[in-house]
Amino acid sequence: MTPSLKPLPPSEWRVMYLLWKHGPLTVAEVHRLSPDHNLTTVATFLKRLVSKGYLSTALEPSSPVGGRPPERFYPRVDYSTGLELVVRQFLADYLFGDPDGLSFLATTAQQRLSAVNEAPPAPGSGNVRPFHRKLS
Secondary structure (H helix, E strand, O other): OOOOOOOOOHHHHHHHHHHHHHOOEEHHHHHHHOOOOOHHHHHHHHHHHHHOOOEEEEEOOOOOOOOOOOEEEEEOOOHHHHHHHHHHHHHHHHHOOOHHHHHHHHHHHHHHHHHHOOOOOOOOOOOOOOOOOOOO
16 A cells, blocks of 8 residues: 555545546546536546546547547556555544444444345456445
8 A cells, every 4th residue: 555645535536436447537538427526526536636646647649529639547546445545544533443333343344245245346356336325
């Protein structure tokens, strides 16, 4: 795990998750997959993720509509590392090493995995699922 990486806030996590799930994407492609944010907001999230070290960019060879070619954003951090950072931050922020809280979390996670009768995705398999639900 890269020591300089910080855990992501939920809005940036959701954007990063799209890149882990779908592979390298342009701003427009992320926007199509995340229509609850406008194009400018998506672009801002992606730029923040680049500055935080989660993404790198490369210009496409050409533009489909002429003009400047779009940038494609590539994950520099794998899903497992990102998830580990978020879980560690959650544990530090909310459970403070409380054994009862940790036990409850482990039991709840095991019950959920048993209920869907499948193991978590293998790191780097591309078969990732979000562990959050968007709040309305």
